[in-house]
Amino acid sequence: MLGADQSDADGLPAGWPLGRGRNGSGLEAATRLERPERSQVGVVPEWPGPPPVHAEVVVIGGGIAGTAAAYHLSREGIQVALLERGRLGGGTTARGVGVFSPPMRQPFHETVRFRGEAVAREIWQFAERSVRGLADLLAARGAADACELDMSGGLILAERHTESEVRSSFAALRRAGFAVEWLGVDVVRERTGSGAFTGALRLAVGGAVEPVVAAYTLARAAVEAGTRIAEDIEVSGVASTDAGLVCRTAQGEVACEMVVYATHVDSRRFSSFLGDEIVPVRWQAFRTGPVATRFRGAFATGRRQNYWRQAADGSLEIAGWRYDSWERSYYQPRPALDERLQSDLRGWFEAAFPALAPLQVERRWSGILGWTADYLPLVGPLPGRPRELVIGGFSGGGLCFAFEAGRIIARTVKGGESVPGTELFNPRRFA
Numbered sequence: 001m002l003g004a005d006q007s008d009a010d011g012l013p014a015g016w017p018l019g020r021g022r023n024g025s026g027l028e029a030a031t032r033l034e035r036p037e038r039s040q041v042g043v044v045p046e047w048p049g050p051p052p053v054h055a056e057v058v059v060i061g062g063g064i065a066g067t068a069a070a071y072h073l074s075r076e077g078i079q080v081a082l083l084e085r086g087r088l089g090g091g092t093t094a095r096g097v098g099v100f101s102p103p104m105r106q107p108f109h110e111t112v113r114f115r116g117e118a119v120a121r122e123i124w125q126f127a128e129r130s131v132r133g134l135a136d137l138l139a140a141r142g143a144a145d146a147c148e149l150d151m152s153g154g155l156i157l158a159e160r161h162t163e164s165e166v167r168s169s170f171a172a173l174r175r176a177g178f179a180v181e182w183l184g185v186d187v188v189r190e191r192t193g194s195g196a197f198t199g200a201l202r203l204a205v206g207g208a209v210e211p212v213v214a215a216y217t218l219a220r221a222a223v224e225a226g227t228r229i230a231e232d233i234e235v236s237g238v239a240s241t242d243a244g245l246v247c248r249t250a251q252g253e254v255a256c257e258m259v260v261y262a263t264h265v266d267s268r269r270f271s272s273f274l275g276d277e278i279v280p281v282r283w284q285a286f287r288t289g290p291v292a293t294r295f296r297g298a299f300a301t302g303r304r305q306n307y308w309r310q311a312a313d314g315s316l317e318i319a320g321w322r323y324d325s326w327e328r329s330y331y332q333p334r335p336a337l338d339e340r341l342q343s344d345l346r347g348w349f350e351a352a353f354p355a356l357a358p359l360q361v362e363r364r365w366s367g368i369l370g371w372t373a374d375y376l377p378l379v380g381p382l383p384g385r386p387r388e389l390v391i392g393g394f395s396g397g398g399l400c401f402a403f404e405a406g407r408i409i410a411r412t413v414k415g416g417e418s419v420p421g422t423e424l425f426n427p428r429r430f431a
Helices: 039-043 064-075 108-115 117-140 163-175 185-192 211-224 264-269 272-277 323-329 339-352 398-414
Strands: 054-060 080-083 154-158 180-183 199-203 228-230 235-241 244-249 252-261 279-288 298-301 306-310 316-320 361-371 378-382 385-392
Touching: 054 064, 054 235, 054 244, 064 080, 064 211, 064 252, 064 385, 064 398, 080 211, 080 252, 108 117, 108 163, 117 163, 117 211, 117 398, 154 163, 154 185, 163 180, 163 199, 180 185, 185 199, 211 228, 211 398, 244 385, 264 272, 264 361, 264 385, 272 378, 279 323, 279 339, 306 339, 316 339, 323 339, 378 398, 385 398
Parallel strands: 054 080, 054 252, 080 228, 154 298, 252 385
Antiparallel strands: 154 199, 180 199, 235 244, 244 252, 279 316, 279 361, 298 306, 306 316, 378 385
């Protein structure tokens, strides 16, 4: 221990060559799909220039996870270099729609059943701390408006075929002491304008956020704390030496004592273990024109088959998946439009919100989730390789987990008292 995502997305500012897929990275022309306009990102400067020749820790990847790790490491007084092969926030982070409430990939009552209430509570508390920590940082830096931060909470909407499951999660969360409430049909209709739902579980913590600007805000904070950022730097490999590690790039080698892989499903390039344990799953999304209905916070249905937030201009960013698309989505490392699933998502939304039909779809895109077998992220040293750490495999919950996961990385490197939840996410659980 020391001291003891991708596309040349339409609508982005000029000079954003995102995810170029050099050196066999796997993100090539197929990833250059349409992406919602991120015009507000243009106020953030680029970080040009060559990488440093040495750092105590190199973070590879500049999405929400990489910038969170760099921020916390620098705050611990560690010399950090963050290397991003495209532009910061330009990969998986840029494809997220911005749901910023604790995860429901596995309903809470199921987590209780499989792991026990104490562990389930620890996972949820970790996510809540992470959400609050990032929200507080964005607000403290005066970035709440630029990030479209909306801490109105999240709604898990119940349909007739999912009501029992959503109610079970509500009951389990309430027993565990979390700030949740059950909303009846009339209240849900008032808040959403739809009579298609039989109720909703309201999560008091969280809401919605624009993910790219959130990542840039973290990057700014990291730089102020001492991080050196270099964009358009592809790390082609990491090698061990007698003195530590060497990150190889076309611009030269960067020597370091430790490295952090914040490279999502692309982590398989650096570790076969990560290639086995972080499984790519493709999902679909689209953005509409502005709509009259006002949606506050974040919205999802059971197991996040449908989820969305509303941008500041009134447009909707809607995403999701379906069980019957599993064979087309599972273990797919590259984004690609799935016309059938796109149609299913749009059809579901128009049926649930007939007053908004037909939706005026302006952009469509897809993204890749990095799933693990237990839906929990991998955060910490690789088994048998203590100088190489990972922060990834969020199973779709990156926005909710990344900030506090970055704290785990920093505390692991620096030493000292561990962050609650550290052992739950340690990669050795799959060794």
